[in-house]
Amino acid sequence: MQLLLVPFTVTIAGASTPISLTTTFQRLIEQDPLLDKAIANDWMQQDVLQSYLDSMAMLIANADLAQIRTIRLIRARAAGTLRELETIRQRNACCSS
Numbered sequence: 001m002q003l004l005l006v007p008f009t010v011t012i013a014g015a016s017t018p019i020s021l022t023t024t025f026q027r028l029i030e031q032d033p034l035l036d037k038a039i040a041n042d043w044m045q046q047d048v049l050q051s052y053l054d055s056m057a058m059l060i061a062n063a064d065l066a067q068i069r070t071i072r073l074i075r076a077r078a079a080g081t082l083r084e085l086e087t088i089r090q091r092n093a094c095c096s097s
Helices: 002-031 033-062 068-096
Strands: none
Touching: 033 068
């Protein structure tokens, strides 16, 4: 019986954590509207980076890295991702001042 109580207690404690974090974020956003934009900006950047990492992982797993075409493709995707991140950063910089 004691062995079942430990996972149950951990599950309950873990399930309540996201709710309290969400409530905390809601309060902070209500106090500072710019924080909402900053969080959205961070999420956009994370999405861009995650997409880049996923595509690079697939490319590396499936491509011949010795081929010049593959190297050019990797460079082009990296440059495109950096441009996209820079655009997001600049958009946030102009709106947060």
